[in-house]
Amino acid sequence: MSSVASHPEKNIIRVQLKQNTVLKNLRDSEMAALEPYLTIVDCQKGECLLHQGIYDMEQYFILDGILKRAVTNQNAKEMILRFGAERDIETSYAAWRLKTPTPYSIVSVTKARVAKLSLPQWVLFIESHAEVKQAFEFEVMHLMSEIMAHTITLHLLNAPGRVHRFVRKHADLFERLPKKELASYLNLSPETLSRLKNQGKI
Template sequence: MSSVDNHPERNVIRVQLAHNVVLKGMTAAQTMELETHLAVLDVQKGENLLNQGVHEMEQYFILDGVLKRVVTNQEGKEMILRFTDEGDFETSYAAWRLGTPTPYSIVSVTKARVAKLPMREWVGFLERHPGLKQSFEYYVMQEMSEIMAHTITLHLLDAPGRVKRFQRKHPELFDRVPKKELATYLNLSAETLSRLKQRGKI
């Protein structure tokens, strides 16, 4: 883990940050200010960035790779809430604002690189930049709405319909997410997903 300024690929990282959905509208001064708080972290496939049930939270900007948001019940059964890739972000901002522990884990689906900072510092940064705070909170609400829509479709759509919806909504992720992970997200068995593919239904 290193700061942006000390990282050997800092020029690439700065370009990636400039294209992030949340950060792309920032001024040069805002970018310089935020950089002082960021640490760049490389994570391996399957590595947890954030554990469910903790109060110590961080904000993540995805530079490379794919992450997933996962909730686990007491029996250890997992439900994947969303996938995110480069140019996007992961957060537990709502839990931080509510003063509650994180309701989910954030796990790397592939080898990945993120720029991160403690949630306390990110919230402080947002408070100093109200325009950015407004747009960030919009994205957080949008992602929560998408998770709700996905949960509803698990009950309303049949197996082929669920797969086709994912293809339509996230074509960039369809071939990047391991089929076992995608099957879990769509509440299908890996065998069913493979069978649908073989039959040409997806």
């Protein structure tokens, strides 16, 4: 972990931050004000950034790689709620606002790099930057809406339909995701996903 300023790839990181869906409209002076609070973290595949059930929460800006939001039941059965990649965010903002523990974990699916800061610090920043706050809260609502739509899809569409919907909405992630992770997200066995692909039904 390191600060942006001390990171050997700080110039690349600054470009990536400017491309983030929430940060892209920040003026240079505003980005300079946020930067000292950011920590750059390189994650290994399978590394957990945020554990389900805790109160100490952080805000993540994905610079490289893919993360997943996943919920686990008492029997350790996992349900993947969403994937996020470069330019996306990950957060537990709603839980923080409601003063409830995190309802899910955030885990790296591939090797990944994120910029993070504590949620209280992030909220302090957006409270004084109305345009960023609006973009952030819109993105939080968009992610929640996407997760709801995906949950409904699992019940209403058959296996090929679920795969087709994912390819249509997330073509950029389809070839990058480990097939085991994608199959789990779509509530399929890896064998079924592979068979659909081999039969040309995707």
